Each structure stands twice: as C-alpha cells, then as structure tokens.
Amino acid sequence: MKITAEIRAHAREQAGSRCECVGANCRHHRGAARCKRGLRGDQWKVYWRTEKGGIGRENIDAWCLDCFQNNFAVPTSSVTLLFPDIADYVRLTDADRRKAITLMAVFHEAADRVAKEHAGRLSKIETDEICLEFEKSLFALRAARALKERFHEDARRLSLPTPELCSGIHCGEVTRSREGELFGDAVGIASRVKGVAKAGQIVLTGSVVDQLDGGMDLEDLGEHRIAEMPEPLRCWAVRY
Secondary structure, eight states: OOOOHHHHHHHHHHHTTBOOOOSSSOGGGTTSSSOOOBOOTTOEEEEEOGGGOOOSGGGEEEEEHHHHHHHTOSOOEEEEEEEEEETTHHHHHHHOHHHHHHHHHHHHHHHHHHHHHTTEEEEEEOSSOEEEEESSHHHHHHHHHHHHHHHHHHHHHTTOOOOOEEEEEEEEEEEEOTTSOEESHHHHHHHHHHTTOOTTOEEEEHHHHHHHTSOOOEEEEEEEOOTTOSSOEEEEEEOO
C-alpha cells in the first residue's frame, strides 16, 4: 500500500496525535499499555499491520520514530523470495470447499518442509499466500521444483487433486521486524511476479537470473507491468 498524504492525515487523526505502538517490541516502553509519545511534525511513521491482512485504513497505525526504529532495527539484507501458489484454486474451492481447504493445508505443510530442506524458511503465511525466504537464488529455484513434487506426492496420498503450482522468485533487499516479518519493495515484487506465472511455471526476475550465472534453460517472457513499479519488469520462465 502506498502511503499517501491522505493516508498519513487519516492515520494521525485516527491516533489522536499520539503514538499507537503498544510496546510489545519496544525497549523504551516495554510492558506499557501504549507509548506515551506524541506525533510531532513529520517525526512519525505510518505502520501498516500486514499480519492482519488487507490494505484498508483500518489496518494502519501511527507510530513515533522511536517506536518505528525499535521495531524495525534489524539491518536491511538481501534475500531471495519464492512466492508459490496453487493454480486455479478458486475453481477448486467452488467445486468442493472442504477438499480445497484440506489441499491448502497440505500445500502449506509441504512448503514448510521444503523450505527447511533447502536452507530456507517459511517467512509469511496469509489466508491465500505464502512466502519462502532463502539466502541464495539457486536454493529458491531448487525449492520451487521440489515443492511441486512434494505437494503432488502428499496430495495423492490423501486422494486429493494435484493442481499445478505457479511460482514467482525475486531477489532484493528487505527489512525484518523483530518478530521476523519482512518488509520492503522486494516482497511486493516477488508476490506480483507470481501473478505473471501460468500454471506449472516458475517465473524469475533479472535479479535472480543474474545470481544463477547461466547454465539454466530459460524462456524470455518480455517486460511486464508490475503494480506500483514505475518501469516494466522483465521476467523469465524456467524450462523443464
């Protein structure tokens, strides 16, 4: 969500010009019900509570700079993010909601195990989206391939459908909260690159291709418009 002047004004009014951080992670007021600092001039930030889902104004807080810095004090780092998804999941849900929900649970469990097996971690889970984080792009690509096999194997064992996956992989800089949640443009880009992928495809951005250092059979998908990015993003699909 792009933080506009209008959103900032709404957040400040909603907060009553007082920091809304409740102190769970802040050293300077841990245990307090709420930070007592006021919001002065431009010395405050809008905090988007992504863990609650949605991008509406009901999911934003106004935090003083001290609270913001204390919660996001972990240095920026470069990681490779894999966003996999079950293709045509809406149709599966319409056909048999209970079976689709079970399939999603199988998918999440398979993703968690595959991430650990490839030196990564499952860093984000929402109702319909998961993110796997890796130090190297090669690990992310191997995990994307392994996830398809593991997911289909587990689904067949439970007599469930075996739909294809569509995956997006992007490498970029992120900031990590003290609770481990990732923030930054790289997260949004990786999530949206997943939308470029067709069923069964693994789609990569240039930052990933550069790290793979050749030796990979890729199909150039050309440039794609990515939401909130000023320039088109060139993507490649992995050929099997």
